[in-house]
Amino acid sequence: MVDVSRVQKELTECNRDREVSGVSIALHDGGSSISHLTGTIAGPLGTPYEGGTFLIDIRLPGGYPFEPPKMQFITKVWHPNISSQNGAICLDILKDQWSPALTLKTALLSLQALLSAPAPDDPQDAVVAQQYLRDYSTFSSTARYWTEAFAKSTSTGMEEKVQKLVEMGFPEDMVRSVLKSVNGDENMALEKLCSG
Amino acid sequence: MEYDAMAHDASSPAARDAKKKRGNRSAKLKQSKLDVRREQWLSQVKDGKEVKAVVSPGAAAGANSGSPILASPHPPLPRRRAEIRTREGEPEDCKEDSVGVSQDAGSSDLESPTHSPVSYRPHVSCLQQKHCSGNGGGRSFSSGSSAWSSSRSVTDSDDDTGGSPENDDDGVLDDWEAVADALSVDDSHNHQDPVQAAPPVVPASCLGPDNAATRQESIKSRTKAWSPDDVLRPQSLPSLSKQASFPASMGNCWVAMGIGSAQKGILSSCPICYEDLDPTDSSFLPCPCGFHLCLFCHKRILEADGRCPGCRKQYTSASSGGGTVGNEREMGNLRLFRSCSMGPRY
Numbered sequence: 001m002v003d004v005s006r007v008q009k010e011l012t013e014c015n016r017d018r019e020v021s022g023v024s025i026a027l028h029d030g031g032s033s034i035s036h037l038t039g040t041i042a043g044p045l046g047t048p049y050e051g052g053t054f055l056i057d058i059r060l061p062g063g064y065p066f067e068p069p070k071m072q073f074i075t076k077v078w079h080p081n082i083s084s085q086n087g088a089i090c091l092d093i094l095k096d097q098w099s100p101a102l103t104l105k106t107a108l109l110s111l112q113a114l115l116s117a118p119a120p121d122d123p124q125d126a127v128v129a130q131q132y133l134r135d136y137s138t139f140s141s142t143a144r145y146w147t148e149a150f151a152k153s154t155s156t157g158m159e160e161k162v163q164k165l166v167e168m169g170f171p172e173d174m175v176r177s178v179l180k181s182v183n184g185d186e187n188m189a190l191e192k193l194c195s196g
Numbered sequence: 197m198e199y200d201a202m203a204h205d206a207s208s209p210a211a212r213d214a215k216k217k218r219g220n221r222s223a224k225l226k227q228s229k230l231d232v233r234r235e236q237w238l239s240q241v242k243d244g245k246e247v248k249a250v251v252s253p254g255a256a257a258g259a260n261s262g263s264p265i266l267a268s269p270h271p272p273l274p275r276r277r278a279e280i281r282t283r284e285g286e287p288e289d290c291k292e293d294s295v296g297v298s299q300d301a302g303s304s305d306l307e308s309p310t311h312s313p314v315s316y317r318p319h320v321s322c323l324q325q326k327h328c329s330g331n332g333g334g335r336s337f338s339s340g341s342s343a344w345s346s347s348r349s350v351t352d353s354d355d356d357t358g359g360s361p362e363n364d365d366d367g368v369l370d371d372w373e374a375v376a377d378a379l380s381v382d383d384s385h386n387h388q389d390p391v392q393a394a395p396p397v398v399p400a401s402c403l404g405p406d407n408a409a410t411r412q413e414s415i416k417s418r419t420k421a422w423s424p425d426d427v428l429r430p431q432s433l434p435s436l437s438k439q440a441s442f443p444a445s446m447g448n449c450w451v452a453m454g455i456g457s458a459q460k461g462i463l464s465s466c467p468i469c470y471e472d473l474d475p476t477d478s479s480f481l482p483c484p485c486g487f488h489l490c491l492f493c494h495k496r497i498l499e500a501d502g503r504c505p506g507c508r509k510q511y512t513s514a515s516s517g518g519g520t521v522g523n524e525r526e527m528g529n530l531r532l533f534r535s536c537s538m539g540p541r542y
Contacts, residue, residue: 003469005469005470005471006468006469006470009470010470065468065469066468066496066497066500097508099503099505099506099508100468100493100497100505101467101468101487101505101506102505
């Protein structure tokens with residue numbers, strides 16, 4: 001059984017300084033299960049991931065914190081240690097080097113560090129690692145393109161939509177929840193907001 | 197004694213934070229009180245007489261110690277006096293001093309006691325105690341004017357220096373002056389060398405033979421319990437540290453002192469399950485790296501891979517090695533925790 005009180009404390013602790021740290025955690029899709037979370041990390045500055053917002057699927061096993069959380073990138077990312085296919089992460093602290101003294105926040109910060117310091121010698125995605133080692137400039141531009149294409153559109157688009165609807169006079173939290181429920185469809189959300 | 201010294205060292209940086217954390221303090225005090233009770237209960241069950249012997253002086257002191265301090269609704273007053281004295285850095289005329297106090301008192305007697313540097317606490321409580329006994333014990337200063345009168349009574353006694361030792365009041369007051377003088381000397385030492393802020397021991401050279409005799413007398417004839425901060429308190433009593441009054445800032449004390457995580461964890465929570473560490477837990481050091489965790493989490497880890505969460509090394513002969521360290525530290529923590537209940541409550 002997941003240690004609920006610890007996870008709850010971790011969530012509040014982590015989200016307290018989300019602006020500074022660039023990482024935050026929320027329940028997955030606004031659900032109610034505390035063992036299925038979504039982490040968000042900001043792409044580190046000075047890297048091809050700069051400006052992107054990366055979502056990470058977090059599943060807490062029953063033994064958490066004595067077992068590592070299962071983390072996987074939802075957002076597609078071009079990185080030697082992250083699968084370009086399914087977002088699987090190759091990071092020791094998420095495997096044998098996990099320690100119960102680590103937290104979801106420190107794990108997300110480690111992922112952020114992994115983005116800025118790839119380890120191509122111990123790759124998850126061999127193709128990306130090869131490219132990183134042989135042709136860094138191509139790697140860099142590909143990674144930047146992926147960031148642009150996958151890590152920016154959803155979040156910024158969502159913010160714009162929220163802002164638009166808020167300007168129409170709807171309360172922001174309601175706008176967000178409605179937008180979420182209709183998967184970001186602006187017109188559907190407006191319809192819902194007007195009817196309800 | 198080691199804890200005493202650390203307490204002195206620690207308290208002054210803590211004072212800056214103390215005000216902020218005052219809100220937490222009462223809650224923490226309550227908690228620590230509970231902890232003390234639990235610890236005492238545990239230790240009595242665990243080991244009959246030996247532990248009891250240690251417990252009883254502390255408990256006895258705990259019952260009375262607060263009294264002189266608690267009797268005064270405005271503890272900052274005497275303290276301010278001490279502060280003024282130390283600021284001036286030299287033994288000034290007492291009258292001038294007390295005028296300063298009465299003026300000050302009018303404006304700031306409600307000021308937070310945590311304002312004044314905590315490193316001077318021992319002097320303060322010493323002075324406080326004298327004030328009280330000089331005025332028939334437990335007299336309360338309720339206003340600036342009463343503070344003035346109490347200060348004046350001190351001044352009066354200063355005039356007939358070397359007062360008769362058979363008069364208990366005078367003896368104590370005389371003694372007070374001697375201590376205050378000695379303290380101001382001590383203060384100047386402290387100013388020069390703040391790092392070496394040992395508990396202010398009254399230098400024997402500063403006391404005339406007369407005064408020294410009076411002092412001895414007053415120690416013997418004293419019927420009240422020693423306040424935890426009293427300078428004259430016999431060294432043989434269990435050491436009660438000053439952090440007790442500022443339990444909320446204790447963590448910071450340790451940090452400021454550069455003490456490792458071992459002691460830092462005393463009042464914090466288990467880093468694994470985030471539950472509060474009780475004294476048994478905080479004295480439990482299963483790994484030489486000093487990583488603290490509660491017994492439950494430790495057991496859980498031993499059932500799994502048995503590696504320390506702090507350094508990832510295998511717990512080796514955890515029960516024997518950690519046990520001795522734990523026991524050694526336990527006494528210290530026992531004292532620390534017991535002393536929590538003795539701190540003056542404002």
